[in-house]
Each structure stands twice: as C-alpha cells, then as structure tokens.
Amino acid sequence: MENTTEVTQFILLGLTKVTSLRIPLVMILTxxxxxxxIGNLGMILLILLDSRLHTPMYxxxxxxxxxxxxxxxxxxxxxxxxxxxxxxLISYNACAAQMFFFAAFVAGEVFILAAMAYDRYAAVCKPLHYTTIMTTGVCASLAIACYAAGFLNASIQVGEAFSGTFCSSNVVHHFFCDVPAVMSLSCSDKHFNEMVLLYLDTFIVFSSLSVIFxxxxxxxxxxxxxxxxxxxQKAVSTCASHVxxxxxxxxxxxxMYLQPSSSHSMDTDKKASVFYTxxxxxxxxxxxxxxxxxxxxxxxxVGEKIKISLRL
Structure with a gap:
C-alpha cells in the first residue's frame, strides 16, 4: 500500500519571492x-448601444x-x-474552477479568432454575397459553437489534470492553477494524460490556424x-489588426502548451503566462x-451624448 495524503488545497508560489516587489506588482497588475x-466591457457596451456597429464583424x-x-x-x-x-493558498475546488474557466475561455477565444477570419474572408472575397453568407443565424451558431467547444475542452483539461493522485507535494510552481503546473504534482503515471492533452491542444490550435490560414x-x-x-487600403486595414x-x-x-512537460521551465512559463493572461x-x-x-x-x-445629458 502506498502512503498517500489527500490534497485539499494547493500553495501557489506566485510571481515572485522578493517581498519588496509585491506592492509595485500589485499596482501594475491592478x-x-x-x-x-474598462476596455473590454466598454467595447461590449459601445457595440450594444451603437446600431451602426450591429454587424457580424463587431x-x-x-x-x-x-x-x-x-x-x-x-x-x-x-x-x-x-x-x-x-x-x-487555494482550495482544491477553487483551483479546479480557476483552471476550468481559464481553459474554457482561452479555447473559446482560439475558435472565435478563426470565426473572425472566416468573417473577414466573406467580407473581402464575397462582398456581394456577404449579407447572405453571414446571416444572424450563422453568426449566432458560430459563436455558440465557440463557447461549446471551449467548455468541452475545459472539461477534458480539468478531468485529465485532476485524474491522478496528489501525494508528494501541493506546491504549484506558478501564479495560477495552470494545467502543466498542476499535473506536474501528480504522483500517478502522467504519460497518457499528457499525450491526450498534447493532442487536444494541437488539434485546437492547428484546426483554428488552418481556418485562419x-x-x-x-x-x-x-x-x-x-x-x-x-x-x-480598406481591406488591408480591416485585416492588419486581426493578423x-x-x-x-x-x-x-x-x-506554452505544444511541448512535452519535460521541456517546460516554470520560470519561463510564468513570464509567458503573464503576457497572455x-x-x-x-x-x-x-x-x-x-x-x-x-x-x-x-x-x-457616446461622448457627445454624455456631455449633453450632463448639461441638462
């Protein structure tokens, strides 16, 4: 019988061990x-309020x-x-929840970027048929499919990451519960789980990149x-930001994800993770x-409307 202890919480090492950097990092990250x-929620509100932005692109x-x-x-x-x-400290369930929602929306973004590329293709290459190609039903279906694929991916990721037994350590060498960092703590055989996740991540990235390409x-x-x-110039300007x-x-x-766990350096992963998270x-x-x-x-x-309302 193997001597194991049930893990109920994890310890996140965080961004840095240098105490003097904590307050500056808090200010920068805040x-x-x-x-x-402000930028993302403001953009959503702006698109909802302005009827001129009620197009598939927006x-x-x-x-x-x-x-x-x-x-x-x-x-x-x-x-x-x-x-x-x-x-x-972060509890076992909170760690799993953080991993789930992060994986769901990151994968959803991968697919929504592919949907945006298809929308740009229809707008530039099929301008006369654009309104019949990108109908409201098609746009809604694509968006729903992106969210559904994201949540399916998250379910598999979390299931594989937490399917093993945590018996050696509960110290996560990261600032959040990322899949590679948590899986590295498992004392069970991880080879099959790692291969499943590697193939899944590869499929998600390259299927989306294929559509984009x-x-x-x-x-x-x-x-x-x-x-x-x-x-x-109009075609180039509408595609440049997306590219x-x-x-x-x-x-x-x-x-971050399309490499074996043996190739991972946690310090390097942290720096890259700050960038994309x-x-x-x-x-x-x-x-x-x-x-x-x-x-x-x-x-x-919108600014002019706010000024008018303030004057009144």
Missing part, C-alpha cells in the same frame, strides 16, 4: 486589469472582448489578492487583384478597435 475591464469582436475579460478575470484578481495579502490566403489573393487603391493579434496570441499559446486581454481592445474609424466615431458619439 492598472493592467483596470484597463482590461458581433464577433464583442464576443472576443467578453472572452478576454472572462479568462483574465479567472486569474488576475486572485494573483493581485495573493500579492496584496500574502495568501498563497486558408481564409487569409484567399483574402491576400483577392487584395492583390484589387485595382482600386481605396479598396486595397497582429493572432500572431501574438497563437505564438504564446504554442510556446493579463497583457493580451488589455491590448486586444486597442489592437482591434481603437484603430478603427467606426469605433472612434461611435466613442465620439
């Missing part, structure tokens, strides 16, 4: 999270903002609270055939939206 909340953008807000919220407040009060091949071919410079964000987001994900959700509203003339006009319109 600022980042505040911008994230429908997917509002869902992207929601996913950014949700998966960052699953992690960032816990990290800030841990740094502020010095509490590194094929969509942009057709988009670039169409752009090269354009004779109008105005049409060329930039895709490169950053997928590059970080592949670095906190920084990318903050940047997305800027990268996707604030460079867009329609969004800028909508912000000005």
């Amino acid at each position: 600022l980042i999270y505040g911008i994230n909340v 429908f997917f953008l509002s869902n992207l903002s929601l996913m950014d807000f949700c998966y960052s919220t699953a992690v960032t407040p816990t990290v800030i609270a841990g740094l502020f009060i010095g509490d590194k 094929v969509s942009y091949i057709f988009i670039f071919i169409t752009i090269l055939k354009m004779r109008s410079s105005a049409g060329y 930039t964000a895709i490169s950053i987001f997928f590059g970080t994900l592949m670095f 906190m920084v990318i959700p903050m940047l997305n509203p800027i990268v996707y939206s604030l460079r867009n003339k329609e969004v800028k006009n909508a912000i000005k319109k």
Whole structure:
C-alpha cells in the first residue's frame, strides 16, 4: 500500500519571492486589469448601444472582448489578492474552477479568432454575397459553437489534470492553477494524460490556424487583384489588426502548451503566462478597435451624448 495524503488545497508560489516587489506588482497588475475591464466591457457596451456597429464583424469582436475579460478575470484578481495579502493558498475546488474557466475561455477565444477570419474572408472575397453568407443565424451558431467547444475542452483539461493522485507535494510552481503546473504534482503515471492533452491542444490550435490560414490566403489573393487603391487600403486595414493579434496570441499559446512537460521551465512559463493572461486581454481592445474609424466615431458619439445629458 502506498502512503498517500489527500490534497485539499494547493500553495501557489506566485510571481515572485522578493517581498519588496509585491506592492509595485500589485499596482501594475491592478492598472493592467483596470484597463482590461474598462476596455473590454466598454467595447461590449459601445457595440450594444451603437446600431451602426450591429454587424457580424463587431458581433464577433464583442464576443472576443467578453472572452478576454472572462479568462483574465479567472486569474488576475486572485494573483493581485495573493500579492496584496500574502495568501498563497487555494482550495482544491477553487483551483479546479480557476483552471476550468481559464481553459474554457482561452479555447473559446482560439475558435472565435478563426470565426473572425472566416468573417473577414466573406467580407473581402464575397462582398456581394456577404449579407447572405453571414446571416444572424450563422453568426449566432458560430459563436455558440465557440463557447461549446471551449467548455468541452475545459472539461477534458480539468478531468485529465485532476485524474491522478496528489501525494508528494501541493506546491504549484506558478501564479495560477495552470494545467502543466498542476499535473506536474501528480504522483500517478502522467504519460497518457499528457499525450491526450498534447493532442487536444494541437488539434485546437492547428484546426483554428488552418481556418485562419486558408481564409487569409484567399483574402491576400483577392487584395492583390484589387485595382482600386481605396479598396486595397480598406481591406488591408480591416485585416492588419486581426493578423497582429493572432500572431501574438497563437505564438504564446504554442510556446506554452505544444511541448512535452519535460521541456517546460516554470520560470519561463510564468513570464509567458503573464503576457497572455493579463497583457493580451488589455491590448486586444486597442489592437482591434481603437484603430478603427467606426469605433472612434461611435466613442465620439457616446461622448457627445454624455456631455449633453450632463448639461441638462
């Protein structure tokens, strides 16, 4: 009989062991999270209030903002609270819940980025048929499928991560309950579970990238055939932000998850995780939206309404 102890809570090592850095990190992360909340929830509200933004492109953008807000919220407040009060403990169930919601919304974002690429393909390559291709029903179905796939992925990820026995240590070498960090604590045979998750992550990333890649091949071919410079510039401007964000987001994900556990360095993973759990959700509203003339006009319109209401 193996001598095992049931784990009821985990200890998160956090971002740093240097005590003097705690307060500066709290201030920086609070600022980042505040911008994230204002930017993403503000974008959703703006799209809801302005009828000119009730198009498939902005429908997917509002869902992207929601996913950014949700998966960052699953992690960032816990990290800030841990740094502020010095509490590194997290219960078994809270750890599983954090892992579930983070995995669900990150995977959902991967798929919503693919849906956005398909929407851009329809807009640039099939402009005359765009309204019949991207109907309200099609957009809603794509969004629902993205959320459903995200939650299915999260169920498998959490199931595999917590299927083993934790008997050696409960110290998670990370600042949140990420799958590789928690699985490394299991004293059960992890090879099969790691292979399942590696194949699952590979399928999710590369199936989405395939849709994105094929969509942009057709988009670039169409752009090269354009004779109008105005049409060329409009097509490029609508796709440039999407391509930039895709490169950053997928590059970080592949670095984090598409490698065997033996290749993982927890210190390196922490640095990469800060970027995609906190920084990318903050940047997305800027990268996707604030460079867009329609969004800028909508912000000005809302600002003018607020000024008028304050005068009254």
